[in-house]
Amino acid sequence: MGETFVVIGGDAAGMSAASKAKRENPDLDVIVFEKGEWVSYGACGMPYYVKGDIDELEDLVAITPEEFREERNIDLRTHSEVVGIDREAQTVTVENGEGTYEQEYDDLLVATGARAIEPPIDGMDLDGVFTFHSMESARDVRDTVAGESGEKPESVGIIGGGYIGLEMAEAFDARGIDVSVFEMLPHVLAPFGETIAEEVEDHLREQGVSLHLDTLVEEIGGEEDRVAAVETEDDSYPVDAVLVATGVAPNSELAEEAGIEVGETGAIATDEYGRTNDDNVFAAGDCAEAHNVVADAPDYVPLALTANRAGRAIGSTVGGDPTEVGDIVGTAVVKVFDLEVARTGITDTEEAEQAGFDPVTQVITAGSRAHYYPGDEPITIEMVGDRETGRLLGAAMVGEEGVAKRIDTVATALHAGMTVEEVQNLDLSYAPPFSPVWDPVLTAAKVLSGKLE
């Protein structure tokens, strides 16, 4: 009898692991339990579906359930929620609408993902209030902005100025809806730092978005079960709809109840192979921690690549080829209207100090192309290094072009543990349509290096 690999959760991490494990060891029985209907979908594309850049929600699906079942021989069970893990018996308890049953496992992957955080305020259950963390929610929002489910809203309040909040601001704006963003912190996009955030905020205002920073939403006001206003301490803002995008939290409870260790971040703690404190239980994706190589500490950065990569590595390991899940450096990029906004590593002074560094920060602006070449756009880079060792700690950048993939140079340098001086001496590509002779990353490193001496 073959061994059984059970996967809880059928998105990026879960399906990557299932596919890879089956490919490595075709004799393995691979069972995936997914509580919803959708598997292996690109959640990051949902804002563009709402915007109208993508026609069908199905376009976001990379591989269909049928393909997993028929071509990859994976026993994929949708509408099947795992409600308990018995580590001693090595079984999971599954509810599938018709009843409950136990499934044995030899290896188990917890890939339960994350959920939208719902702030503890009144009005969350009013009609016209949306969160945005499932394909169903994306369809609801799209139907609403397209006027296909009742009257099309003329105005929307977005609570939260993070990635999803700002991507959705662009989507609503493209639909001709007035957008107001409410952010309780002094700036949007907290992980990118103040300098970069201020450029983003200027851009948002230029696009006609009303920004309310440092503003706590106290309540969502309604009229007859329908949203009517965003209520803050000082004011009331009439809106026809509200999107709540106040971040995500890891779905780690199922594992925690079974005695699986959860880290300080609240996500499931894992080792370099994605193993939890139970040798037969792995965790990956938006419910799990990863190892941040800059801070040399566990970190919770729920992003798609980390999930895919860890899932694939765990699939290899379970399939018989032990493979490390890989480190992260905290790289992220987001499109905000016409801007590309990117970050990697540690850029926050306080965070750097907590990680034991003596951070030195430098901000520069340089062109995306040769100064004489048409279409040259300014790129602002904030780069941070450690005074004592000269080591590069991180960078954030913003500009209308050439930012999204330029951050990868910095990310790669962080993986390699390079000093700022070593970054300054990188042999990067140059041609007038694509860069100044000194790439903006080199210029940032050059100036920061001078400051570190």
Added chain:
Amino acid sequence: MGETFVVIGGDAAGMSAASKAKRENPDLDVIVFEKGEWVSYGACGMPYYVKGDIDELEDLVAITPEEFREERNIDLRTHSEVVGIDREAQTVTVENGEGTYEQEYDDLLVATGARAIEPPIDGMDLDGVFTFHSMESARDVRDTVAGESGEKPESVGIIGGGYIGLEMAEAFDARGIDVSVFEMLPHVLAPFGETIAEEVEDHLREQGVSLHLDTLVEEIGGEEDRVAAVETEDDSYPVDAVLVATGVAPNSELAEEAGIEVGETGAIATDEYGRTNDDNVFAAGDCAEAHNVVADAPDYVPLALTANRAGRAIGSTVGGDPTEVGDIVGTAVVKVFDLEVARTGITDTEEAEQAGFDPVTQVITAGSRAHYYPGDEPITIEMVGDRETGRLLGAAMVGEEGVAKRIDTVATALHAGMTVEEVQNLDLSYAPPFSPVWDPVLTAAKVLSGKLE
């Protein structure tokens, strides 16, 4: 009395060194001899001046002679050619049109650049035959294609399918001129390898460029002192003008005559500080070798960043702050009509073997954006690793977007000496408008890594 730093050549390397040395040590006398009129200009922009993207030749100048003289206190002497170096006396002999004189130096930088190679064929001196390696030549060509010096040509033959040949093909085509490219090798863009070159060739043909590969030009035919045809072994191609772009050669003769050592590449040999075999004589830019960190050997890659960087480092050293010039990995990018074409490291099998590696090559095609996001364009990557050590050796890539700066990820990994597996595990940026979840570089590394196991 202050020390004297003499620089021969007033372009990228020379002016960077002069500026940096003076800034480091304001007491230093810094004298730059430039045989022509132009200093500190962006030669890489010349094709775009011919094309018409850039209005004035002067736009390519980063810093004017007046600024060097008045703001930076550099004794810049244009129309002054150094014709001899006496290392024992520590003097150079200068001709300035009015006569000849000796100038003493304490430190000397040879930054004499490179020149266009002129093939030994008949017809090079006909009217309508151009090379393209000086600002004057760029003006001549522009005046010609704009019809400002005689009749505008209807057709042009370009001899040489390298960077300049293909950039100029785009420029001529934009001017409505029929373009034929003659390349004696089987493919254009030799340093990029066959796979990438074939995609470029398809694109050139789609743009209406006539390509003659594996074709040796034997003569440029003329009628009454004027170019009339490109003559190959098999055929005669009538043209109104010819651009000869068959590569460049280092201007190392002046140094060599003075007993300065020249490397196997024909360029001046230097150490990690840009010093030649004479402690008081440095060399940098298109006349000098650099250290290729992948091959761990001297290399001749005459490109702008290397020149600027080495010049700046030598300026620091001469100014009192010893600074290494930095390694190269052979990164290059070129725009060919709508394509971005980039390379770094060692991608040629034979070259890799000569450097002591056992190269394994993998070609993949992946999207520039998420598969569902509008504007996704295929990127082809050829990546090479060493079988024995798993080390990354190089990559070349081509596509309509997202190539020029993606190569920098690979370049940075090469500087760090990463294995292909380490590249596969890089935490690179992802958002649907900018990349698939697995960046094409990661996908290439993933597949190559499997092949290396």
